[in-house]
């Protein structure tokens with residue numbers, strides 16, 4: 001819907017996140033269909049510098065001045081279409097097996113769970129997911145955040161090829 | 176509206192689309208700003224007729240074109256058609272140049288007649304002040320700028336390839352303001368990378384009219400550590416080209432011999448904006464309202480992209496795209512009797528420092544008392560392959576945002 005206040009406040013994001021948040025590239029997350037609570041938390045984490053990103057820190061400060069609620073509501077109501085980036089079948093299969101250790105927090109189908117603070121992983125581009133896992137593993141995403149201790153401890157125990165398989169598996173969901 | 180084609184011999188130039196019932200917006204220039212604006216007017220109000228005037232049948236991206244110079248990318252990978260605008264968004268595209276603007280009559284002149292508009296969006300980019308460098312016009316195709324992506328980009332890549340193995344490539348950077356502040360330094364990286372990998376005995380000399388690298392200086396100087404073949408000379412404005420002797424002269428009279436000279440001339444808003452007197456006293460750039468992008472000099476005429484000045488943003492593709500959206504929104508609202516919402520632009524410039532690594536500058540803004548002010552500028556902490564992936568994502572997204 002182009003006549004919502006969110007449309008104008010969110011249209012600068014399409015320079016990187018695709019039309020209406022439907023990113024088609026591998027390195028940036030899809031915003032379409034992102035729960036409003038999670039997008040707001042992410043914007044808050046970036047704006048405060050807790051989650052370091054040279055791109056998203058300035059833009060999150062901008063979103064805060066424009067009104068994050070309109071922006072979050074706009075993306076939450078866009079339909080998510082899974083990333084179209086090609087995936088390796090064998091990687092998906094291995095990832096499915098490894099994902100049992102994630103389901104407790106992220107749900108069986110990677111749909112996410114607000115009560116546990118987890119966003120949906122399903123359909124996000126594998127390149128973005130893999131990079132985030134590596135950032136968690138190296139404690140570079142939200143470094144020192146006490147709420148993420150369990151997640152980061154878990155990631156440290158998973159080797160990089162398995163992380164790549166997990167990324168492929170979650171990216172494949174919802175296609 | 177017609178689709179252009181062979182010029183006809185109409186004896187009485189007249190209205191090319193006289194039977195107009197609804198409101199019409201004309202956009203001059205189908206580049207980063209204009210094509211975006213055309214699409215976003217139609218997206219937000221399909222009842223408005225949008226006519227886009229653009230002489231080229233293809234859109235060729237300047238961003239990433241420095242990678243064509245170094246042979247890392249092909250020009251085809253940066254070339255796109257206008258079918259998306261036409262078919263998905265119902266933009267009427269005429270393959271023609273605007274020859275004059277008549278703001279009082281609300282008319283744009285073309286070679287064969289004129290078109291009327293309710294509001295006009297002017298996005299013609301830049302032109303070169305070739306006359307400011309003696310001998311440059313006479314040098315013709317021997318001395319290229321490659322500062323509008325297209326045949327010159329491909330020709331410069333060829334000159335680089337054919338340069339002697341121990342040759343000297345000289346890159347001349349114009350005084351600010353010019354299109355894409357980091358662009359010349361990114362080109363220096365690409366040329367130096369090419370020479371290092373293909374012609375290790377050759378050398379690159381950068382003659383900069385400015386006192387220092389004017390964008391991301393610390394990041395570029397760090398990147399240049401990898402290129403001992405690159406010699407940077409600040410405050411070296413090129414004033415003369417002698418194509419026969421293959422020699423450039425700086426304003427202090429220093430002579431620099433070259434095998435390939437890439438002279439990026441000083442710039443101003445494109446000719447149509449200058450002729451229509453949308454430019455300021457400097458006769459170079461167009462001042463606009465920070466919220467609507469309406470020209471301070473002509474009513475119902477909006478200007479976006481590199482032609483503008485006075486908003487504290489760089490002349491970048493990201494900014495032109497952003498301005499295109501904001502101006503389109505202003506135009507749609509104003510034509511519907513509503514005030515234009517206050518929207519700040521954004522900026523990001525990714526620069527390729529080798530074939531695989533990128534660094535970037537990011538700027539966020541807000542509107543304060545009707546003026547654009549910067550919230551923050553951030554640099555990437557360094558160069559990396561990860562930022563190269565971000566750059567690719569940006570390019571994929573923004574090209575689609577402009578044209579799909």
Ligand SMILES: Cc1cc2nc3c(=O)[nH]c(=O)nc-3n(C[C@H](O)[C@H](O)[C@H](O)COP(=O)(O)OP(=O)(O)OC[C@H]3O[C@@H](n4cnc5c(N)ncnc54)[C@H](O)[C@@H]3O)c2cc1C
Pocket residue numbers: 203204205206207208209228229230231236237238239240241271272273274298299300301321322323324354355358445446447479480481482490491492493494495523524525526
């Ligand atoms: C080498 C290089 C690298 C760059 N890299 C980046 C980058 O990485 N990131 C970034 O953000 N920016 C980059 N830029 C800058 C970017 O290309 C420009 O800022 C952007 O193109 C400006 O958009 P514009 O719409 O003002 O002009 P343009 O995109 O140039 O569009 C102007 C259009 O108007 C048309 N036109 C002109 N006169 C008329 C007329 N009379 N009638 C009809 N049509 C007309 C032209 O044919 C042209 O298509 C780079 C530029 C260069 C040269």
